[in-house]
Amino acid sequence: MLPIIFVMPLIQLLILANAATFDVKNIKFGYIDNDRSSTSRALIEKFNASSYFNIVANYPAQKLAKESMQKGHVDVLLEIPIHFERDLQNQKYNSLGVTVNAIDGAAAGVENVYITQIIQSFNKKLKIDVTQASDHLQVQPFNITTIPSFWYNKTLNYKTFMVPGILVLLVTMITLFLSGMNIVREKEIGTLEQINVTPINKSQFIIGKLFPFWIIGLGLLTIGLLIAKLVFNVPMVGSLALMYFYTSIYILVVLGIGLFISNFTDTQQQAMFIAWFFMVIFILMSGLFTPIESMPKWAQYITEFNPIKYFVEVMRMVMLKGAGFNDILPQFLKTLAYATIMNTLAVYSYKKTN
């Protein structure tokens, strides 16, 4: 117990201080260049040179770009209109379409500021270029503006972003702690020994342990969704059935982890300690409060093992974007694999001997 008390907080301090950053960096940036001129390419190069944006794709058509945003592959879309360069030279004025994924309202606001700054500095550069090339002393300033449209959360409402995420946390916390404390509690009060002298087989035992918590988890989801809708008026764009289907698999992951912890510990105190350790890391590295894209690369690899990350993604995609089964397929498959592994471990780590 003593090493646990000191080692666990140290690990948390080292990992979380680096990973949980509120910076908005590495924004997934995509563009549609309908003009394909030297000016449009220069503008895109400006974004590429910025440390805030990572250019992930060049879309030939709007439809593909929208699909990509729906799947969460891109968060900011820049659309350069046709005849951008010609119109700009004739009228000294043009406007660009910018689409921002605004599920995270705070991040969307920051992203919009970055975009505006880049465009303004591009305006200045254009003016300087033209001044140098011409004999006129007076050059009319260029004025490229953006028309931002915030998707999925038009009013940048904080609650729309947070409520689905917090719901994920609650479902996870309650089910993890209940299952984590459960078998170890039976060890403490001695009923587990009575069970161990019966011919019950290991998987029957684990399924028997899983089932009540699974029902409780789905019940919590139901209550949470009702409150989200009635109290916070969070939109529910996607399919409820899909939400429940995914959650029913997700809860198995959490319960598997909980029962696994329970099998390895001797007291409820130890189980609680370890469950908390994982919970804190899971929460702060889930993309719930701070964007995963802003984390260092090594931390992003760790998040791949974070079940909460997938649930947060799926919850937001389905609830706010109206994503369908195909959109959440990658998250679904990873969750399913995770559930299988954790519950197999739970069954194998349950020992009928002591």
Add this chain to the structure above:
Amino acid sequence: MFGDFIAVNAINFEVKKGEIFGFLGANGAGKTTAIKMLIGISHPTSGNATIAGFDIYKNTEDIKKNIGYMSQKFALYDDLTVRENITFFGGIYGLSRKRIKEKSTTLIKELGLEDVSKNLVGSLPLGWKQKIAFSVALLHDPKIVFLDEPTGGVDPITRRQFWEMIYKAAHQGTTIFVTTHYMDEAEYCDRVSIMVNGKIEALNTPKKLKSQFNVESMNDVFLNLARG
């Protein structure tokens, strides 16, 4: 029936069908450890034993179908009612719903618990709990039942009733393997073994043990052996 059993510090004995076998020893003599090996929740480092014809290494799950066990510590669910506990354990042992229903009704009646059958087990006095635990251990009609200090902390009247239940079960052909600290209880056993420091120092009927040591009671037999 046991074959030969060598464990803890090399102990060796055999118990016959329908026998009440008293497994005595001072605190820390290794009684509980030996029982845990026999019922398959601890593994002996060496030696061999068979229980109801099954090997304790290879057939632990078969053994579990044929034995009942009541631990030192009350181990039914305090937060379930009497009837729920019976239903739960009946289910684990694979009894049919109908059988569980019949069993629990007769059990509750025999124990005189009709009035409290819907009360949580946790709210009942220890003596009642122990009787329920014993009945649950017998629920699936096991061939052998292991009782680890079943009457610890129980009043003399309840102890008496408890031993009546033991006799009844033995009479119906169940082998009883019981540990106890009470030497008057040792007198009730068909045969008794006394364990000292992990070894069996004496094994015989109470009557023969008393004459062997030339004393009046099992208490004196025990004192003779335990003091060495």
